[in-house]
Amino acid sequence: MQYRSQAVAYWYFAVAMVLFGLQIVFGLLSAAKYLGPDPLLYILPFDVTKVIHTNLLLVWVLTGFMGATYWMVPDESRTELHSVKLAYVQLVLWVVMGVTAIIGYLFRFGTGNKLLEQPLPHKIVIVVVMLMFLYNIGMTIKKSGRFTTTEGVLLLGVGSAAVLYLPALLHYENYTVSIFYRWWTIHLWVEGVWEMIQASFLAYLLIRLSGADREVMEKWLYVIVGLVFIAGILGTAHHYYWVGVPGYWLPIGGFFSALEPLALVGMAIYAYTALRRSGVAHPNTLALHWTLGSAVFTLFGAGLLGLAHTWPSVNKWTHGTLITAMHGHAAFYGAYAMIVMAMITFALPSLTHRRSEQGTAVGFWAFWLQLAGMFGMTLSFATAGIAQVYLERILGLGYLDTQLKIQVHFLMLVATASVFAFGVALFIWDFFRFQPRFETAANTGPADRSVAQMAT
Amino acid sequence: MNKRQTRTFAIAATALSSLVFLGLTLDSHRQFGALTNAENITPEVTHGKDVWHKYNCINCHTLFGEGAYYAPDLTKITQLRGEQYLTAYMRDPSQFYDEQTHRRLMPRQNLSDTEIANLIRFLDWVSKVDNQGWPPRPILVTGTSIPGMDMTPLQQSIAGTETTGTLPPGARPVSGQENPIALGQAAFGRVVPPCSACHSVAPGVNLAGPTLAGIAARAEQVIQAPDYQGTATDVESYIRESIVAPSIHVVPGPMYSSGGQSFMPDTYGKDLTPEQIDQLTAFLSTLK
Numbered sequence: 035m036q037y038r039s040q041a042v043a044y045w046y047f048a049v050a051m052v053l054f055g056l057q058i059v060f061g062l063l064s065a066a067k068y069l070g071p072d073p074l075l076y077i078l079p080f081d082v083t084k085v086i087h088t089n090l091l092l093v094w095v096l097t098g099f100m101g102a103t104y105w106m107v108p109d110e111s112r113t114e115l116h117s118v119k120l121a122y123v124q125l126v127l128w129v130v131m132g133v134t135a136i137i138g139y140l141f142r143f144g145t146g147n148k149l150l151e152q153p154l155p156h157k158i159v160i161v162v163v164m165l166m167f168l169y170n171i172g173m174t175i176k177k178s179g180r181f182t183t184t185e186g187v188l189l190l191g192v193g194s195a196a197v198l199y200l201p202a203l204l205h206y207e208n209y210t211v212s213i214f215y216r217w218w219t220i221h222l223w224v225e226g227v228w229e230m231i232q233a234s235f236l237a238y239l240l241i242r243l244s245g246a247d248r249e250v251m252e253k254w255l256y257v258i259v260g261l262v263f264i265a266g267i268l269g270t271a272h273h274y275y276w277v278g279v280p281g282y283w284l285p286i287g288g289f290f291s292a293l294e295p296l297a298l299v300g301m302a303i304y305a306y307t308a309l310r311r312s313g314v315a316h317p318n319t320l321a322l323h324w325t326l327g328s329a330v331f332t333l334f335g336a337g338l339l340g341l342a343h344t345w346p347s348v349n350k351w352t353h354g355t356l357i358t359a360m361h362g363h364a365a366f367y368g369a370y371a372m373i374v375m376a377m378i379t380f381a382l383p384s385l386t387h388r389r390s391e392q393g394t395a396v397g398f399w400a401f402w403l404q405l406a407g408m409f410g411m412t413l414s415f416a417t418a419g420i421a422q423v424y425l426e427r428i429l430g431l432g433y434l435d436t437q438l439k440i441q442v443h444f445l446m447l448v449a450t451a452s453v454f455a456f457g458v459a460l461f462i463w464d465f466f467r468f469q470p471r472f473e474t475a476a477n478t479g480p481a482d483r484s485v486a487q488m489a490t
Numbered sequence: 491m492n493k494r495q496t497r498t499f500a501i502a503a504t505a506l507s508s509l510v511f512l513g514l515t516l517d518s519h520r521q522f523g524a525l526t527n528a529e530n531i532t533p534e535v536t537h538g539k540d541v542w543h544k545y546n547c548i549n550c551h552t553l554f555g556e557g558a559y560y561a562p563d564l565t566k567i568t569q570l571r572g573e574q575y576l577t578a579y580m581r582d583p584s585q586f587y588d589e590q591t592h593r594r595l596m597p598r599q600n601l602s603d604t605e606i607a608n609l610i611r612f613l614d615w616v617s618k619v620d621n622q623g624w625p626p627r628p629i630l631v632t633g634t635s636i637p638g639m640d641m642t643p644l645q646q647s648i649a650g651t652e653t654t655g656t657l658p659p660g661a662r663p664v665s666g667q668e669n670p671i672a673l674g675q676a677a678f679g680r681v682v683p684p685c686s687a688c689h690s691v692a693p694g695v696n697l698a699g700p701t702l703a704g705i706a707a708r709a710e711q712v713i714q715a716p717d718y719q720g721t722a723t724d725v726e727s728y729i730r731e732s733i734v735a736p737s738i739h740v741v742p743g744p745m746y747s748s749g750g751q752s753f754m755p756d757t758y759g760k761d762l763t764p765e766q767i768d769q770l771t772a773f774l775s776t777l778k
Contacts, residue, residue, distance in 0.1 A: 064560075067560070067594065068560070068594075069593065070589065070592075070593030070594045071589045071590060071593055071594070071595070072589070072594065072595075075589070075595065075597050076597055079550075079597050080549070080550050080558070080560045080594075081546045081547075081549035081550045081558070081560075082546070082549075084549045084550070084558050084560070085546065085549045142544075142545070142546055144546060145543055146542065146543030146544060146545065146546045146547065146548060146549075147543060147548070148548050148549070148556060148557055151546075151549075183493075183497075207531060207536060208522060208526055208528055208531060209526075209539055209553075209612075209616065210522060210525070210526045210554075210619060211519075211522055211526075213554065213556065214515075214518065214522075249493060252493060253491070253492065253493040253496050254496070256493065256496035256497045256499065256500040257491075257496050257499065257500070259500040259504070260496070260499045260500035260501075260502075260503040260504065261503070263500070263503055263504040263507050263508075264503045264504075264506075264507055266507075267504070267507035267508055267511050268507055268510060268511055270511065275555075275622070275624070276554055276555055276621045276622055276624035276625075277554040277555075277556065277621060278522075278525050278526050278554065278619035278620060278621045279518050279521075279522070279525065280517065280518055280521045280525065281622055282514070283514070283518075284622065286514070350624060350625075350626050351626065353555040353624065353625075354552040354554075354555030354556065354557070354559065354563050355559060356559050358559065359559055426629065426630075427625065427626075427627065427629065428627070429634075429635070429636065429639065430627055430628070430630060430634060430635030430636065430692050430695070431630070431634045431635070431636075431639050431640060432630040432631055432632035432633045432634060432640065432660065433561075433562035433563070433629060433630065433631050433632065434562070434587065434592050434594075434631060434632045434660055435632060435633070435634060435639075435640040435658070435659075435660035437592075437593075437594070438592065438593065438659060438660050441593070
């Protein structure tokens, strides 16, 4: 750790870890309900466990983004954070918002609007937290006078994420119009500005982990951002299939979302060539696993599996089936869960005592178990989804009868999800089992040395 | 390309895409009213939408294919099931489905009668939104468009029926205490010979007998037509008449009748109990 204020990242990461663990608990509960009958039907029904599962995902990934930003910006701008106190106040406010929202969901206190279930007071707190965060980061950069492309892209990503949340605060009388604007937040987050955030973390990590030249990396970062937005903005149209909007969104959605994998291919090539050409220049092999893993799994989950059902003529049959769950799980995990874990793994050796620089054995087990588990879950959803499409949508077997016939895939889902959960548990345990340390790089470890070298 | 050029590319690409997107958004707003029949969004429909949100329906069901995948899609449900059915169902789902059999059940929501009525109005508004004809084929909640597909392979084999019974694994076993509509739904597949052997409840699926989807709406037209010979005065009495005396009014088509005699067995009048006929009528008259 080069700068004392980077220590705030530890607490953000710690909160993210706890919420990640909880997310998986509620995910497992939801998956088990597919096997049924459900002994918790009147205590914790599926709609409650599911809404908590998806909301915790959003909250922990955003917590991870904020922590990773607080870690990265001092490094990039070579300065202390503008206000450590503000960062902690922001974290407390954020946690209170998150925890009360989750408790509220247990009592069905939510808006019932998919993924935007947060009640209005919580939404306002989210906006306030985002503004505090942007202010703090903006002032840090301004004070330092050093503004790199990598952090520029990150800042723009985080800033746009805040702006795009605003349509979610409004109320729409027409259900179709409210769907239309819900995707301005959700789609333009996950297939737009969050990808910017992911790409800038990727650039940051690659610049430090490989010997790649900053100028070259940042040049290509621009290309990736351009590709993300060419495809991503008009690609919103693939959420406008069959919801009551004009028909021209169908071909637009088909064409532009078919282009969406381009940026993801770009990211994977980006990571590969950086390492191939420049070699590994950092001892943290585990962080390298997570970084490359994120680039590759994004290409698989978001790119390939998204493409699999994005054409209107295919989507007509697969829309609203478990095929969507297949794509959703692999995409979110690869793009966002993995990049946050990459940043955490990179930062952790200098944020904790006595941790091996290369990554611990437990850490490697966590990586491979999660990967295997998530791959298995993706396959379970895919096989269940394909069977569902043929039986229910094409042959016209009833929904409930179809679900009975695909039970075996739900067994497979629960089994592979358990492997995944074990990997997550190991990651969390590995995070907490070493004491945090908050000294700066005066007693420099190898990680800090190479950071210092790269920065000069 | 140098860094400046790639930056220009990123900015130009984003700006251009945003511009096109905003333009199309404006145009969509111009069309939302007509596509969604916005003039039909009455205060009741709006209240129904609030009910939909309040009870977190979207985190099990899908609407327009969006939501969770744990319960059936409801986009066109009001075109498949009438108000009486949906009302009875929402009062107590366990009368219609059995958790042990289906491995999942909708928890009772304790909705007020106004909430139920307005929720149905909202769902009916949804079902009429012009959404490019999705779903391409009706999504059934239970049962099957093609008879027998919901049976186990053993039940379909010649030797199997004696040991496994004729109920498909997905059918709700009934005790006789349920709502008459639910009992009628069960009887549809259970009476001898089963109605489901020749009739589908999926729209457009005509088997040995015509589809019964939409029979309530068609019955109203039939009894008002000048060539109608029967004595029925409303939907229920027409359905009852068709069960006990199928030849009084025959559905046109050489595959359904010959010389004015329907191919449907005329044995139901004496083989079924009056309660069973009442229950079948209650069920069939909810098929809109």
